[in-house]
Amino acid sequence: MKCVVTGCAGFIGSHLCDRLLVDGHTVMGVDAFTSSYVRTLKEQNLVRARRESTFTLVEGDLLGLELESLLDGVDVVFHLAAQAGVRASWGSDFESFTRHNILATQRLLEACRAQTRLQRLVFASSSSIYGNARTLPVSEAAVPRPISPYGVTKLAAEQLCRVYWSNYGVPTVALRYFTVYGARQRPDMAFHRFIRAAYAGESITLYEDGEQTRDFTHVRDIVQANLLAAERAETVGKVYNVAGGARVTLKYAIDRLAAISDKPLPVRRADGQPGDVRHTYADISRAGEDMGYRPGVDLDTGLKDEVEWFERFQLGEAQSHPLTAR
Numbered sequence: 001m002k003c004v005v006t007g008c009a010g011f012i013g014s015h016l017c018d019r020l021l022v023d024g025h026t027v028m029g030v031d032a033f034t035s036s037y038v039r040t041l042k043e044q045n046l047v048r049a050r051r052e053s054t055f056t057l058v059e060g061d062l063l064g065l066e067l068e069s070l071l072d073g074v075d076v077v078f079h080l081a082a083q084a085g086v087r088a089s090w091g092s093d094f095e096s097f098t099r100h101n102i103l104a105t106q107r108l109l110e111a112c113r114a115q116t117r118l119q120r121l122v123f124a125s126s127s128s129i130y131g132n133a134r135t136l137p138v139s140e141a142a143v144p145r146p147i148s149p150y151g152v153t154k155l156a157a158e159q160l161c162r163v164y165w166s167n168y169g170v171p172t173v174a175l176r177y178f179t180v181y182g183a184r185q186r187p188d189m190a191f192h193r194f195i196r197a198a199y200a201g202e203s204i205t206l207y208e209d210g211e212q213t214r215d216f217t218h219v220r221d222i223v224q225a226n227l228l229a230a231e232r233a234e235t236v237g238k239v240y241n242v243a244g245g246a247r248v249t250l251k252y253a254i255d256r257l258a259a260i261s262d263k264p265l266p267v268r269r270a271d272g273q274p275g276d277v278r279h280t281y282a283d284i285s286r287a288g289e290d291m292g293y294r295p296g297v298d299l300d301t302g303l304k305d306e307v308e309w310f311e312r313f314q315l316g317e318a319q320s321h322p323l324t325a326r
C-alpha cells in the first residue's frame with residue numbers, strides 16, 4: 001500500500017509511520033515542522049522511519065505544497081497534521097488553529113478529489129468536539145458541543161470530510177481520539193509535563209480538584225484503529241470514537257505515575273482552565289462492531305512505556321534546556 005501520513009513528525013503520526021513501514025507499506029510523510037514545539041523532538045520522532053528506504057519525508061506546509069501531484073497514485077492518506085491542544089487555542093493563536101486545522105484539511109480534501117486510486121482518507125478528529133457530554137459514555141450519536149476553539153476547528157474539519165464524501169465521494173473516515181499518551185507524547189500534554197517535573201524534582205500543576213476523569217488511550221491503540229479504518233470497507237463516510245477503555249481520575253493517574261517512575265509528584269493546585277472538559281468517557285462499541293477495534297494497552301503498561309521513553313531519550317534534553325510548550 002502507498003500511504004501518505006500528514007503530521008508524520010508529530011507524536012502520533014511518527015508512530016503510525018513506524019508501524020506502516022514495519023508492515024511493509026511505502027510511506028510518504030509530510031510535515032511542516034511547525035513551531036508548536038521544538039524541532040529537535042520532532043526530528044527525534046522520525047529517526048526510526050528515516051532508516052527505511054520505503055520512507056520519504058516531504059518537509060512542507062499543506063497550505064503551500066502542490067498536493068495533487070504529491071498524492072498521485074496514493075492508496076491511503078492518514079491526515080494527522082494539525083495545531084493540537086485546547087488551552088493554546090484562545091486569543092490571537094486561533095488564526096493558526098484555523099489555518100492548520102480547517103484550511104489545510106480543506107486543501108487536502110480538494111486535492112483528494114482528483115485521486116482515482118484513493119481508498120481512504122483517515123482523519124484524526126478529537127473527543128474535544130463533544131465538549132461536556134450530557135451522557136457518559138458518549139456515543140457518536142451525541143450532538144457535538146465543543147467548548148474550546150480547538151474543538152471547533154476539529155469539528156469543522158470533520159464536517160469537511162463528511163461533505164467531501166457525500167458530494168464528491170472522497171472516501172473519508174474520522175476517528176475521534178480520546179486523550180492519547182505513550183512514548184513521544186507532546187510536551188504540552190499532562191503526562192509528559194508530569195514526568196518531566198518528576199525527574200526535575202519540581203512540583204506539578206494540577207488544574208481543578210483532580211477528580212476530573214479521562215479515557216486515556218495509548219498511542220499503539222490509536223495506530224491500530226487507523227490501520228483498521230483504512231482497511232475495512234464499512235468505515236467509509238463514518239465517524240468513530242477511539243478510546244482506551246481506561247477511564248480514571250487524574251488523581252489516580254498521577255498516583256500511578258508516581259509509583260511507576262518511583263518519584264514523588266508534589267501537586268500544586270490551580271483553577272480549571274477555559275476549554276477543559278470535566279469528564280471524557282467513550283462508547284467504543286461502533287468501532288468494535290464495524291472494524292473490530294479493541295484497546296489492548298492498559299494504563300500501567302502505557303505509563304511505563306512513556307516513562308521508559310522519557311528516561312531513554314529525554315532526560316539529557318530536559319536537563320540541558322527546557323522545552324517550549326505553547
Ligand SMILES: NC(=O)c1ccc[n+]([C@@H]2O[C@H](COP(=O)([O-])OP(=O)(O)OC[C@H]3O[C@@H](n4cnc5c(N)ncnc54)[C@H](O)[C@@H]3O)[C@@H](O)[C@H]2O)c1
Nearest residue numbers: 007010011012031032033034061062081082124126177180
Ligand atoms: N494527542 C492527542 O491526545 C490527540 C487527541 C485527539 C486528537 N488528536 C489529533 O491527532 C493529530 C496528531 O496529534 P499529535 O498529538 O501527534 O500532535 P503533534 O503536534 O505532535 O503533531 C502534529 C504535526 O503536524 C504538523 N503540522 C501542523 N500543521 C501542518 C501543516 N499545515 N502542514 C504540514 N504539517 C503540519 C506539525 O509540525 C506536527 O509535527 C492531530 O490532528 C490532533 O488534533 C490528538
